[in-house]
Amino acid sequence: MRLVWVLFGALVLAQIGYPLVDGSARAAVVVVTVLLGYGVSTAHAALTGGRRTVLVLVLVTTGGGLLVEALGVATGFPFGEYEYADALGPTFVGVPLVIPLAWTWMAWPSWLAAGVLVTRPLVRVPVAGLALASWDLFLDPQMVAEGYWHWADPSPSLPGVPGIPISNYVAWLFVATAMMAALTFAGRPRAAQAGVAMFLWVYGSSVLAHAVFLGLPASAAWGGVGMGLVAVPLAVTLIRQRDG
8 A cells, every 4th residue: 555655645746746837847747647646546446456446447437538538539429529739648549548547547536535425336426426527627627728628619618717618517427427337346445545535635736726826716616616515525524534
């Protein structure tokens, strides 16, 4: 488990460094951040759940993420008509290879976070789907502002967050929930601390970065509320468990 915490520490440092650089260096930080997040999630899944868990995680979220992104780029379904720029490295079928890794990065902590809040699978799946989909309230505004991808028709959009159609967020919710339903076959990990810590870190650091360092106050608010629907009860639950 020490490896997981080392990777998580490196992830924190990378995300702290993101607002401090720009241009190609910032794009490189994005790639490094996703690789570290992917490492944390897959290592944590392997160490706490075993081979079956990490295999299901990778097949569902990395493989599934690539498939849905390739479909989206080729057809405009389900996220709307969009296109990636060249800044994020090598691509396959029009999708930067780092993109499906990002699905895995946040899918696993979203699944773990939901497991802390609820235990019944029929309830855990939609909570986990909301946890993952709400992260996109931070992700897309930040990446679109940097020019890493763009939509052909981004309207209607959320107030204060131009460039991303509302239909994209709806599609994220459906895709994320489907992924979480498939993750029920991943088994039950023995421990969730590092994964849950990463979920809370991404939430808190995203609110701070968007509001203070990136000049994106509207997405800080939307993401703060949306992802907060899971992150805030999660933090309260963890505090109560510690004090109890």
